[in-house]
Structures are given as structure tokens and as C-alpha cells.
Amino acid sequence: MWKEFRDFAMRGNVIDLAIGIIIGTAFGKIITSFVNDVLMPPIGMLLGKVDFSNLYINLSGQHYESLEKAVEAGAPLIKYGLFLNNVIDFLIVAFVIFIVVKQINRFKREEPAPEPATKDCPFCWSQVSIKATRCPHCTSEL
Numbered sequence: 001m002w003k004e005f006r007d008f009a010m011r012g013n014v015i016d017l018a019i020g021i022i023i024g025t026a027f028g029k030i031i032t033s034f035v036n037d038v039l040m041p042p043i044g045m046l047l048g049k050v051d052f053s054n055l056y057i058n059l060s061g062q063h064y065e066s067l068e069k070a071v072e073a074g075a076p077l078i079k080y081g082l083f084l085n086n087v088i089d090f091l092i093v094a095f096v097i098f099i100v101v102k103q104i105n106r107f108k109r110e111e112p113a114p115e116p117a118t119k120d121c122p123f124c125w126s127q128v129s130i131k132a133t134r135c136p137h138c139t140s141e142l
Contacts, residue, residue, distance in 0.1 A: 028093065035089050055081025 008014065036053065044050040054067045057078040064070035070077055118127045124138040133142055 027096075028089075031093050031096075032089055035085055035092065039088065040085060052081040052084050055079075055084070 040052050044052055056067050056070065057080065058064060058070055059076040059078065060070075060073075062073075062075065064073060064075060067077070067079070067081075115130075117130055119130050119142075120126070121128050121135040121138060121140060121142065123140040124135060126135060126137040128135050128137075128142065134140065135142060
């Protein structure tokens with residue numbers, strides 16, 4: 001059983017997948033930082049100095065000065081500002097992945113199509129070997 005597990009874990013696909021997950025996690029942190037620290041502050045400034053991460057709906061009926069105070073008090077909240085940040089994170093990651101896959105597909109070499117093994121007889125339209133000099137169906141010279 002140990003040998004089977006070792007063989008499975010050492011396959012190229014499993015190692016590639018592990019590397020992809022590690023790089024993806026690091027990339028996700030970079031995108032989250034970009035959205036929260038670079039992109040959202042100017043957007044909030046344009047919309048009247050709004051900090052999206054502090055936007056929430058308080059379901060308890062009591063007033064709290066900030067999201068942190070409401071969370072500390074244990075109030076039930078709908079944190080739609082954080083949700084907006086996560087949606088923007090997702091859209092940026094999806095767009096970047098789209099661009100990367102598009103570039104990879106562009107650089108991928110296309111394999112040449114195999115040479116045809118048959119051709120059509122111009123007289124009877126039967127399939128004939130590409131090397132034939134006479135059609136076996138109508139005996140015309142090709």
C-alpha cells in the first residue's frame with residue numbers, strides 16, 4: 001500500500017497540481033491585496049469617500065459605530081462591502097487566467113494535418129488510393 005501511494009504521489013500530474021495550487025494561493029493573496037489596498041480606495045474616494053470593507057447591514061436594530069464594533073458585540077450582520085470586494089477579486093483572477101490561457105493557446109504549436117490516403121476520382125467520384133493511376137471502379141486514367 002505504501003508503494004502504491006508513493007507511485008501515485010510521485011506522478012507528474014500530482015506534483016504539477018500541487019505546484020499549481022501553491023502558486024494559485026500566492027496569486028490569490030496578491031490579487032486580494034491589489035483589490036483591497038490599491039483598487040478599492042480610489043473607487044471609494046470617487047464615490048464619496050466610501051470604504052467598501054466597512055459597508056454592512058445591521059440586523060440587530062442597535063447602532064454600532066463601525067463594522068469592528070458590531071462584530072465584537074456579536075450582532076448579526078450582512079457584510080455586503082466585503083462581498084463586493086470578493087466579487088471584484090474573483091473577476092480580476094478570472095480575467096487574468098483567461099489572458100494567460102489565451103496566450104498559452106496562441107503559442108501552442110499546431111500539429112500538421114496528416115497527408116490524405118485517398119482522393120476522389122474526377123469521373124465517378126469514388127474514393128481511390130492516392131497512389132493509384134487508374135480508378136478501380138470506372139477504369140479512367142487519373
